[in-house]
Amino acid sequence: MRLELGNIRIEDVKFGSKTEVKNHTLYVNKEELITLLSEDERLASVSIELAHPGESIRIMPVKDVIEPRVKVDGPGGLFPGFISKLDQVGSGRTHVLKGTAVVTAGQVVGFQEGIIDMTGPGADYTPFAHTHNIVIVADPVEGLKQHAHEAALRNLGLKAATYIGEAGKNVEPDEIKTYEVLPLFENAAKYPNLPKVVYVYMLQSQGLLHDTYYYGIDVKQMVPTLMYPTEVMDGAIISGNCVSACDKNTTYHHLNSPVIYDLMEKHGKEICFLGCVVTNENVTLGDKQRSSNMVAKLVEFLGADGAIISEEGFGNPDADLIMNCVKVEKKGIKTVLVTDEYAGRDGASQSLADADQLANAVVTAGNANEVIYLPPMEKLIGYAQPADIIAGGFDGSLQPDGSITVEIQAITGATNELGYNKMTARGY
């Protein structure tokens, strides 16, 4: 399967009378977009604001972040199962409005998390301080239940990103990158001397604000399956979760997963990248055992020499991570794990809720318990209320001047376990 990604460099975002890209500036017709998003009868009001890197703006609580993309050539469209029909995606050509993001903010539950500071010390911890953001805030109609509210916000973000992405359809990209993975036997035959690597892509799947979707299906309802790496670049995986903001994959993270892009970069040079095993992180131990058994079976079945396994979230997925690791290792296949840590404020405590001596190659994305002081911002987009009660916060964390002292787990993407952040630990 072969996909061309045409990256259109966006250097600024402004409101305009027409939604279009001109000279690296994205113009958004605010009224037209609000009218489109207001069609959802679950939403009482929709407002849109812009947030640029370096501005004194705090966005919270962030629900999802989505990169605007558009299908230019080939089957299907973006976000199959939600926005587009259920065609197979991941081939042809897709354009990306690089440097911009749709950010949705909305308060589904009272303790909801997710902070993006566009400047100051917090900006170092989130990649979305460095994108030109179209921020959409939506209020639900009165009495809307949490599940319906979450679904409405999720759909709102995808719809907005699709509408904006269309502006890139007829724009000549600044660069075109080609990603291709051949069917299994052809792939292995083409690179017979390179180590064969599989990526095990673990997805959070546990309930309200803890769910992920693959071609529209809630992944807690599926068994592990195979995916070409390029499918994710067209939005085959959608985020429905935002609890524990630091280590939840937004839809933007899935579209830009560094694990996949880096493996593709090394494909044919250092390794032979066979593809992805998509799996879940369910609540029951039976599901965890079944899924990890199938992960190990699929990795072995593909003939892999090694596997990269990434986790999503905190606590119980540590059990899934270790089960996947141990079962794959016991088949004689080496693993490298990607996770984050909850090692206490001093970083000295046990990092994960589970461990095994076979988990001997681990990449960390940072310690979520690290405490940070976020100075007040001149402008807030979203809802101030969750500030003093956010995860990682503590009594008195929100000061009258608007400053917040929190653990970095409150910051969107701070310890992202796909590695889309700056933190890690190295041994010397």
Add this chain to the structure above:
Amino acid sequence: MNDELIIISNNPLVIANYNKVKAINGDIITLLNYVRDSVHLGHRLLTHPLAGSLKPNESPYKSVVISQYASGLDEESLSIIEGSLQVAQKMLTERPLPQWNERIDDDFKIIDRSLLDSALASLSNFK
């Protein structure tokens, strides 16, 4: 629903709406200790005690599903409940549970119930 299970819960929303609930009148540590004792008595864990991404020092409510009948010590269950207790104690020592207002308290009940529902839906498919 799988009839060979017990829900251990301190969530009033679960206690009021589900059958086969062992109600725990206490905090998460009390509940996890009860689950650990049950595991020592030979009950198996059917759900992970740290289900969801809410931290033990964030949400006051927890529902854990175990097997109804004791059938000898299950070492995997023991390892998981001990690890979970360790994480919960560590986090609560570093930062105690805040006092939430009613709306937020209700939201925590709903999330815990949603996590439990996803487990019960799965458990109904196999034994």
